[in-house]
Amino acid sequence: MTLSPAEWEAIRLSLLIGFAAVAWILPPGIAVAWWLARYDFKGKAIVDGLIHLPLVLPPVVVGYLLLIALGRQGVIGSWLYSVFGVSLPFTWQGAAVASGVMAFPLLVRALRLSLEAVDPKLEAAASTLGAGRLRVFATITLPLAIPGLLTGTVLAFARALSEFGATITFASNIPGETRTLPLALYTLIQSAGQEGAAARLCLISIVIALMSLIASEWLARRTRLRLQERDG
């Protein structure tokens, strides 16, 4: 089957927004997962809850909150606009922000579990050998948490690809700008006589999702084999 330009456009946007979303949440995701995995502090449960909020809130609520915060009249949005001339709503970057926020808890959860499993003694050993904090993290902690990082990244990517509610609320459904696969599919379903085209998009979504799952499984197995430790 050959894909129509509109379908290509939706695939391109989905992948672009998916990758952009994962790219921007990775640094804060790693930092937050590290923080939660290694430190005990007052209000940890509250921070934990806030991070997980997007998993349990209706996505529309998240989109609406983003609009309030990042819209041109919003608290952060108005500052972004006046200082950098940046306006996020109704742009693909805005869609990446919205799907990133929705994917964030999945990344943090997987990564945190993996980081918690890293033996603090290995980090201590590295620091006695002269490695500073960042060096220890980059050479010991993160490499040992790679399986969790991979799982988290793939889950977050898949979440970002399939994100619908927050994206349509915050970034709207603009062809060629924010109309990703799920939004394109939704548009087709809304109009009469497009069942065939909708089915094609369905199929494309399934293929992309499967491919990313298989790729992650393969990567995870490779790294796990390398990290496996027999005891005794």
Next chain:
Amino acid sequence: MSIEIDRVNKRFRDFVAVDDVSLTFREGELTALLGPSGSGKTTLLRIIAGLEQPDTGRIRFHGEDTTDLHVSKRGVGFVFQHYALFKHMTVFQNVAYGLTVRPRATRPTKDEIKQKVMRLLELVQLDWTAHRYPHQLSGGQRQRIALARALAVEPKVLLLDEPFGALDAKVRAELRRWLRRLHDDIHVTSVFVTHDQEEALEVSDRVVVMNKGRVEQDGSPEEVYDHPANPFVYRFLGNVNLFEARVHQGSAHIGGIALPAPEYADQRNEHGHAYVRPHEIEVFARQEHADALPAKVELVSVVGPAVRLELHTDASDALVHAELPKHRYRALGLSQGSDAWIRPLHSRVFLPDERVLNG
């Protein structure tokens, strides 16, 4: 490089881990920190390394205050009980780690690193494992690699936390003799933590006995074993029998016999405890001595060349343990249930409030 611990305190919430400890480890010495679990020995070691911060007190290396220096800047070699090898790196990369993380200005070239790592691997007799991963090695081999890794950075002091604790008995005995020889070769100031008194006495130049965050005794292995400072040290360093005693004018009276206790010449009719090691109890089949206690053999166990007896006597609440060579036991002709006589050859008497008096 000497290490000076100056009035160090450390608590974890309500638990006092280190209680006002002052100690000096002399240059080139191999010291054992010996104590039961929870005695604060590991915490003290981690404080020396900079892995923990003391609540109060200072740490000095060769007179230089290192208390506020980050662990990565202290120049200590630390060996962990469970090896803590980097499992995502080969043996070579593990040993090279401390050299590769140096800032560019002081980092050796690749060739120099390679030479040094291979030299260290030869030193620990594991050069053939360079390209293996830690999980492919046995416990004893891993611990030797951990030691090579710690030595690669040419540490000013070497700290070992229960280094042989996770190994089986035979490997443990081999490895500690090997550590002793290694220390004789490289002479770096070393402190190792152990709860195994035999290990401490065999390997070290000096033994520091700790209990409940405090130093109970500090001396050569011989001093500590032969002249324990208090009942705790007596009990912790090997098996010991305890007799209720009446201390009167330089003698300790146990049952019907009197043992010399010249340090208590001024005491009159005080209650105390006499400590006697199992090999310091002489056993007779007949009453050959006037100052022997009647006893009954309750249990005989033959342990290699030695025989351990458990005897009941009215002078002690608990069974008395005696240890004698097998040939001596045979000559006595004793067996389970026999009547026997026992005589303490050497004892040390402590009064219940001794520690208060001494402190």
